[in-house]
Amino acid sequence: MKALRIALVAFAALLLAACSSGPVRRVSEPAARIQQLTVNADGSWSVDLRLENYSSMPMRFERVELKLEVGGHAAGTLQAAPALDIGPESADVVNVRLAPGAAAKIAAADALAARRSLPYRLEGRIDATPEDRDTRDFDVATRSALNPAPGLPGVLR
Template sequence: MRFRPQYVLTAVLSLTLAACGGGMVKRVSEPAAGIQQLTVANDGSWDVELRLRNYSSMPMRFDDVSLRIKVGDEAAGTLNAAPGLSIGPESADVIKVRLQPASPARIVVADALAGGRSLFYELEGTVKATPEEKKQRSFEVKARNTLNQAPGLPGVLR
């Protein structure tokens, strides 16, 4: 068998090209938001722990959150925050937002707590986030879920 340098060169070039193509693809995915915990304060206001999820393959800085919240069939108000929080790729973090809810929404939450029932909620609005090394973008967010009373913690839904 005779040595053929062109085969060696072709093999080396193929391996080099294959090694170059294995880099991580950076993609920006829409973030999500949900309520992790809702605590009713003594003055009737709510402390809402809002979980922000970054589904992108790169870090994103969450600059502004404006989400209308509805409990049961009642509008409660708008969760507004400017967290300036950086969340790593495919990770989540929690921010706390205080809300003075509308009276009908207070009644819905008080009723769910008194009866030990789950509470249906909806979030709808925008989250402004800045992907790493890119421009800020505004993302539409819609979420629907339920909260349940936290055992042993009066006035707390999770």
């Protein structure tokens, strides 16, 4: 009986010790996607880039460099140095201006005029700093599509 009591006390102590370690702090690769693309009157684009932090800790997004392709045509490179802190498992948006290539402009104009979706691809890297750690480079590759926003001329979401 005494051995059983000692074993139960030891087991309870082990359980208590396991609980005291706190939540797991993991760093997951961030992601980026286009939340909105607005075609401006001068032909430039205003791109609302959604930066997503899938880590269980805050991360500071230092630099973004992503090649953008729309409708199978190179549009240019989205570059930003947002210095933006994003909480764990959260997201935020940064606006990037872009002077797109001619073929990409035509693809976007055609999608807007025909009221159809515009496939896009982002490829490049995000430099981010997890809390209490060194800056890391994360490779990003995203494929998705944008659709004309009803009632908002020149806007794809």
